[in-house]
Amino acid sequence: MARKITVQNNFYYLTLALVVLLVSSSLELVLRVGWLDLVLQLITTTTFIICLMSLRFDSGWYRFLMTLLVLWVIMAVIKNVFGFYQTDIFMLILMFSFFFGTFKSIARQILLTGSIDTNKVVGSLALFLLLGLMWAIAYLFILEFSPNAFTGMEHKAWGENFANAAYFSFVTLTTLGYGDISPVSPVAQVIVYLEAIAGVFYMAIVVASLVGAASQTNQDKNDE
Template structure:
């Protein structure tokens, strides 16, 4: 009941705040599940993921172009998750990861359309730019997990185990790469993994320039229009 009331409080002035909190919660949850038993780990992470999906959809319901698509993805993800749990089909992991990537990509596209190079800049839009950054890191984390499904030796320092156990490691490596820190504890081995990694590093460098220029130009345009 309390969660339902919170979701109803989400509006176009604070939606990106709730969405960003949900994404941060997913990252923290991904790290937290590693301290619980292996049997409950994936179910707990799936719970965090579904909660994030619900908050994202509530935050983006104002974008009618993507809301139906996001609802469809969530429904399909739940069905695939149930099939995997009941029938024990391991190949469903790849499908679940692909659906999760599509969800993050759709969310990213919807937010970008609402905040980049459009309208005046407010706190909600600034927080939305943080959500975009988090989504970039999450999308690449999912890409690394998919890559590990097909190429178990693609990375050093990251074992080919279930995606639930590997999610936190993949997210850590993704954000380290996105911010070009490069600690070196996890590194790509195969040519395809190397390409995916340096593409993320390139996107990370250009993201800041694009977002800053977008917010500045939008604010200048708003001031010009306001002053006539």
């Protein structure tokens, strides 16, 4: 990379990687070619690596996330080389665990702690994207066991369905609710309304955290 990832700019790289992952997942819906499932796996792996590089300053979580990345690569190799598509469930579990660990690491660094700067504001956006991604993975996991859990979203390999799940997740997280994809099974309905609650709650927490940190920063400057 042209610039070194530091504690002052790490969330810029991490957020950009998450955005690229989301944008690239939509290519499967546009181009409709099978090999894009493999491309999405490679982009996901790259996203994980950038997340690791951005969070290496948090040594405890770094080791945990590194372990998940190694397991993810092993599962991807088993799936693509040996054709064991049963690994999809394990890959989804690893993805959820990785994004959850990344979320907790970022939250520890920016929410209700220290002074506010542009890097932390961008980090709050990364937290929002990670929330949507975790719920998208939860929906994909539900589809693995209940193919008819949603209307407008059918059961496919997770790479082919990732864009639909992410779209529905962020529509729910922002409480837009267009209705083109809807939960049918009781479990899916519970997960969906919990995401809507989390989206509203997150906005309140982030606004309070950023405003409080900004006020504390201004007060510290005035006291100098």
